[in-house]
Amino acid sequence: MVLGGGPAGENIVDRTRAAGLTTALVESELVGGECSYWACIPSKALLRPVLARADARRVPGLAGAVGGALDAEAVFAHRDYWTGNWKDDGQIDWLDSIGAHLYRGHGRLYGTRKVAVTSPEGDHHVLTARHAVVIATGTRAVIPELPGIAGARPWTSREATSARQAPERLLIVGGSVVAAEMATAWQALGTRVTVLVRGSGLLPRMEPFAGELVAEALREAGAEIRTDVAVEAVVRDGATGPVTVVLEGGETVEGDELLMATGRAPRTDDIGLDTVGLTPGDWIGVDDSCRVPGHDWLYAVGDVNHRALLTHQGKYQARIAGAVIAARAAGEEPADTGRWGAHTATADTAALPQAVFTDPEAAAVGLSLAEAQKAGHRVRAVDYDLGKVSGAGLYADPYPGRARMVVDLDREVLLGATFVGPGAAELLHAATIAVAGEVPISRLWHAVPAFPTVSEIWLRLLEAYRG
Structure with a gap:
């Protein structure tokens, strides 16, 4: 029994069906979940033309041909x-093809190995799992309790990725991935963005x-990025009028829409945890097999267990x-x-990769320098200007970017790596293999990057490490 049909829930269904188990999936919205309809997929669809145009504008001989608006x-x-088009027909066809059972409606735990499902029509079913129940209900956007926030009708990531026209002015509260990516997308689509x-x-x-x-590039594109500011209240003028954000100290900032990119909370309020x-309402703690301690039949995967709020990790x-x-x-x-x-x-804590599709892109895996030091490792950070790599200079002129690898000096393996630059997300998987595989620095010397590619950054980092 799987509660939640997002990517994590779908993968549980796929694996348990492949093992020969009968499997039922309970989903209250669209099979495919947040990622498919309101997060990863729509946001990257919005961002791809933005990044492609930005890359083209850095290529001599092509820049002038792509100077217009999107x-x-x-x-x-x-x-x-x-x-x-926010329909899950394809996902339903896939469930049918593997012989999984779909129950549309709200599912709640109903005691040990039991799930109660209430359909949209009001029908009530109680289902019993022979082996396991898996909670994969994901997260929802958090909107802080501020004076006037309800009447302001702010956007969350859902509205930001599904809006059908660009607002003239967009205020974004937060500095997260959602904030950075949506600032990149909407600024390029003609909106004046303030973060x-x-x-x-x-x-x-x-x-x-x-x-x-990323902030430097957004400012160059025309966005305003303000740091170390706190929001005290929000006011919307009428049903469709502008939104005013009141900052600490009384200063006000006005926009036509307001995106609150201020974190996520688990969707566990009404799923029968009690x-x-x-x-x-709590995050669901699990062991390294994603089983809930004290319940040999209950598992939680994806965002809801708070190990790593990323689709690929779920x-x-x-x-x-x-x-x-x-087993x-x-x-x-x-x-x-x-x-x-x-x-x-293990990868949730040792080799966690993340790509941010801003301009420039930002990609990282494993531990940052600060995280490695906090964990007690004896480390060295090696930095290099990505723009000085021949392949990067051919890819874009100029190529704004930087790379860092964090080396465990006692074992001489990578604990983490970060790349920032156009197309830098494509460098990430090689770094993930190096971190997850605990590949010795001495062996990485024999992984020769093709010339002239951006991946030559690996050679430059290793040369800088050897000195």
Whole structure:
């Protein structure tokens, strides 16, 4: 039994069906979840033409040919295509093809191994799992409780990725990935963007230079980025009038729409956690096999367990949990539970990759320098200007970017790597392999990057490390 049909839930269904188990999926909205309709897919569909145009404008001989505005209607149509026009017919066809059962409606735990489902028509079913129940209900956007916020009708990431016209002025509160990506998209679509950040900069979970380079590019594009500011209240003028944000100290900022990009909370308020001794509204703690401690039949995968709020990590956890459930269903205890075993979600903490599709792109895996130092590792950070790599200079002129690798000096392996620059997300998987594989620096010397590619950055980082 799987509660939640986003990417993590779908992967659990796929793995358990492949193992020969009968599997039921309960979904209250669209099969495919937040990622498919209101997050990863629509946001990247909006951003792809933005980044392609930015790259083209850095190529001599081509820049002048792409100087005009984006065709917003074509961009929105491209986005709509990739979301299936917010219909999940294709996902339903896939579920049918593998023989999984779909129950549309709101699902709640109903005690041990039981799930109660209330359909949109009001029908009520109580289903019993023979082996396992998996919670994959994901997260929702958090809107802070501010005076006037309800009447202001702010955007969350859902509205920001599904809007059908560009507002003249957009205020964005927050410095997260959502804030940075949506600022990039809407500024390029003709909106005047103002980003209000409580902290010192954008992308606070990455190396500081990542947020600095992204903020610099946004400012050059015309956006206003304000840091170290706090929002005290919000006021909207009438039903469709402008929105005014009141900052600490009384200063006001006005826009036509307001996007609150201020974090995520688990969708666990009304899924029956109390019926199995857990607290509604909380994140669901799990072990490294994604099983909930004290409940040998209950698992939680994806955002809801708070290990890593990323689609690809939720799918990874689902593959791990699916293998564990299949083994236990066959009467076996999972045996491959070592640090990088098939039944252990080690990558959540040791080799977590993330790509941010801003201009320039920012991509990172593993530990930042600050995180590695905090964890007690003896480390060295090696930095290099990506624009000085021949392949990067041919890719874009100028090429704004920087790279860093964090080396464990005791073992001489990589603990983390960060790349910022046009197309830098495509450098990420090589770094992920190096970190997850704990490839010695001495062996990386023999992984020769093709010339002239941007991946030559690896050679430059290694040369800088050797000195």
